[in-house]
Amino acid sequence: MSVRKTAFLALFTTFSLAVFAIEHAIPPLVPIPGIKLGLANVVTLILLRHFRARDAIFVLISRILLSSFLFGQALSLLYSLAGGLLSLCVMAAVMGLLQKKALFLTGAMGGLTHNLGQLAMALAITRTIGVLAYLPFLILSGILTGLFTGLCAGFAGKVLAPFLSDIS
Numbered sequence: 203m204s205v206r207k208t209a210f211l212a213l214f215t216t217f218s219l220a221v222f223a224i225e226h227a228i229p230p231l232v233p234i235p236g237i238k239l240g241l242a243n244v245v246t247l248i249l250l251r252h253f254r255a256r257d258a259i260f261v262l263i264s265r266i267l268l269s270s271f272l273f274g275q276a277l278s279l280l281y282s283l284a285g286g287l288l289s290l291c292v293m294a295a296v297m298g299l300l301q302k303k304a305l306f307l308t309g310a311m312g313g314l315t316h317n318l319g320q321l322a323m324a325l326a327i328t329r330t331i332g333v334l335a336y337l338p339f340l341i342l343s344g345i346l347t348g349l350f351t352g353l354c355a356g357f358a359g360k361v362l363a364p365f366l367s368d369i370s
Contacts, residue, residue: 210369211253211261218245218265219272226273234336236281236320237343240313240351246290247309247355251302252366255294262286280327281320288319305359309352310345317344 222242230238242265249258266286270279293312300308317340324333359366 207257207369210366211257214245214249215261215264215268218242218261219268221245222265222269223273226269232343234339234343236317236336236340237347239347240316241354243289243309243312243316243348243351244355244358246286247293247305247312247352248359248362248366250290250293250297250308251305251355251359252363253369255290258290258294259287262290277327281323284323285316285319288322289313289316305356306349306352309350309355310348313344313346313348313351314341315344316348317341 219242221244225239225241245265246258246262249261263283263286266279266282270276270282274282289312292315293308296308296311321333321336321340325331
């Protein structure tokens with residue numbers, strides 16, 4: 203990996219961490235645990251579109267580790283890894299199927315599967331079937347927030363495309 207690409211991935215990690223920190227400071231939009239915009243996923247979508255999946259995995263895991271260390275607890279690391287890695291795998295598959303087009307649909311699938319991954323982790327940790335009561339709310343919010351992050355990533359990707367083309 204070139205020094206230039208490493209520097210850009212470090213910048214993407216820093217940017218996603220900064221976006222996460224800002225979003226973390228904003229009070230929840232709704233009083234349901236696990237529902238937030240997930241704007242740091244814009245970076246993941248941009249990386250999946252303009253770089254390789256392993257670059258996106260590197261930035262995602264770096265952000266999750268740093269954000270859990272700076273803002274979270276041990277359990278938040280598990281929830282974030284479960285949701286983030288499942289989401290990234292699904293988005294990479296959808297991105298391949300759609301030939302890197304329709305980023306808003308990729309984002310919607312990512313938001314949905316992120317919430318499903320976190321809910322599965324909550325079920326595994328608590329061993330309480332009652333957590334599935336959140337399922338309808340998490341499905342709806344995951345799709346809507348994913349659509350929004352996908353649209354943001356599409357716009358940001360167009361703005362950044364001239365800078366990204368000679369790095370990937």
